[in-house]
Amino acid sequence: MQAEAGTPLTTVHPPLHRRRTALALTLGAGWLALDQLTKWWAERELVQGEPVQVVGDLLRLHLTYNSGAAFSMGTGSTGLLTAFASLIAIVIVWQITKVRSRPWAIALGLLLGGATGNLVDRYFRDPAPGLGHVVDFLRLPNFPIFNVADIGVSSAAVLIAILALRGYRTDGTREGYATENVAHPARDES
Template identity: 55%
Template sequence: MQTEAGTTLTPEPDHATGAAAPTRHRPRLFWVVIVVAVVWLALDQVTKYLAEQHLTQGDPIPLVGGLLQLRLIYNSGAAFSLATGATGLLTILAVSVVVYIIWSARRLGSLGWAWGLGLLLGGATGNLTDRLFRPPNFGEGHVVDFLALPNFPVFNVADMGITAAAILIGWQALRGVSPDGSRSGGDAADERRPDPADD
């Protein structure tokens, strides 16, 4: 069922009465996911381009008193240089993640989840773009990393988006907020209450 305001209501079981209770799905939140993802993807690709234009492998540039370094490397693994050498498998996994996020975004009812999934989609797509279109081969390209902290793997803006997404999604889960905006725990009325961040 869809309201005049464009909010889709999907029946859910009412734990108190057994009757169906509506959960709000907001079509506009799909576009929040897409816009956040596109902006983050653009930021990721622009910074990678600048890194390649102004940095040289093996010649790091210290910033913030050496706390942060600009250090250009080409990573065949996942975020933060994990699973190095498994680029083909990571490409397939990234494509699957992107497709799943886009499919899930159609039924969101929580702004917090929308931001989290948008950052995750933007980060995953940023690194996937490198794997698809950079050397050595299509689907096996190496990801551009250029940000380095002490005792920490070199990373990029896409990795930052993935990390921020994990924090946001984890926070929503700890609050008991489901992707559709409903809340777990408490009485039945609380479980059907939408995420306050949407108001």
């Protein structure tokens, strides 16, 4: 609303960290939903032990259940993996509430979505709550079977590595640069 006739209208934006938090949480929730939807589809349409070729030998659909961590490491330690992953998810959410950088918000959103996607399996799938097996169904040549949650975690890891190597901090500043030369809220409003 205008204060006086002829004065410009202004738009009130929430603080930058709230917008970045919302971006990360929205992306995380969307990735979680995509992961769970694809796992539901895989269990409904695929038969365990009967791979389906999608793109020749490049991509196959192969339903399997993983009780371990990535690449089936830690098989037999599902309870411990569940507890550790739950703690990591809490730390990710805590970090998301402080982020001011869009690339970091994207990375942390993907990481949260992927981590919680596999955690949902661990808590709610057979054989028991907290001991559930993760649904995997995507297979590339010479690579372990994986799922959409794993794609989110792997993509986040690559993005985090790039941001860290280039010196970008979660607050939007960059190592080795004066703060007044790097943080430009006017350019980073959206």
